[in-house]
Amino acid sequence: MKNHFRPCLTLLVVLIWHCSCKQIIPNKEGPLDVAKMIYAHQPSPDIHQYLAGDFATTDTLVPGAKDFPGASFKWRLLDELHDSLALVNMTVMEPNGKATDYYLTMRKDKVWKLTAINSLAMTGMLQAELEELEQMPQGYLDTLIDAAQRDKAGNALKMLTSMDDYHFLLGNIKLILQPDDSIVQHFLDNKAAFNQLKDSALAELQRKSTNDKTESQLVKKMEPVYKKLLIESIATDTEDHGKNIDFIIGGIIDNWVGFLYVKDKKDLPDLYNGNLIMLRDMGDGWYLYKTT
The missing domain is CATH 3.10.450 (Nuclear Transport Factor 2; Chain: A,)
Structure with a gap:
């Protein structure tokens, strides 16, 4: 009897210990x-x-x-x-x-x-604008472009001064409305060109006053290059005192999409206490971001 009791007692102790451990193990659900x-x-x-x-x-x-x-x-x-x-x-x-x-x-x-x-807000307005642009007859487009070229006051028509502007607007809005994976793929497909623009922007930033903490537009002379990449503008990022480079794709009001180059990770913007709603690491200091 003793010989059979001891292993049973040992098994009982192990089971009790196992059950009690299950209760104190921290929650493993991430x-x-x-x-x-x-x-x-x-x-x-x-x-x-x-x-x-x-x-x-x-x-x-x-x-x-x-x-x-x-x-x-x-x-x-x-x-x-x-x-x-x-x-x-x-x-x-x-x-x-x-x-x-x-x-x-x-x-x-x-x-x-x-x-x-x-999620990115006001996409319905962008979708409506895209549909309106896609449905514009060529004759109407020619009229708008001609009026913009003649305009000296700098009104809103200036965004359509050529068919190149028209095609940029189409591509730009489509990119804003794409799912994140597609926007990231657009970057990866053109990474060499983005890196060249980044290097030029950093060099220009180096020449600027280090005391200037306001947003500053960069490499304006390279606008034809970055517009081919569907980038609206390149500027310093005010969230980090102008240390990062913001490749702005676009958006409406404060709902923006873009790529951010961060040279030093300690200068990453605050993801939880600012206007960012997402930040996705694309590697080598590059991030996709959205704001609202």
């Missing part, structure tokens, strides 16, 4: 895991413990796959700060082929919780 769980097609019944703010207090605001019927999702962890804050990119791919990027801010409070959802 921000990406929690985001995927919230938007699962069959969400967890205890989903509220992973939501914060209005999401946690109002049932009508509980996010989930129900908000995007028939859609599929792609995920990317953009940032995780001190195991307390994180930003997750959720790309929603609808059945009609449209892809939209959303940015989920997560905060750690025992478990990771969703605190905010952002």
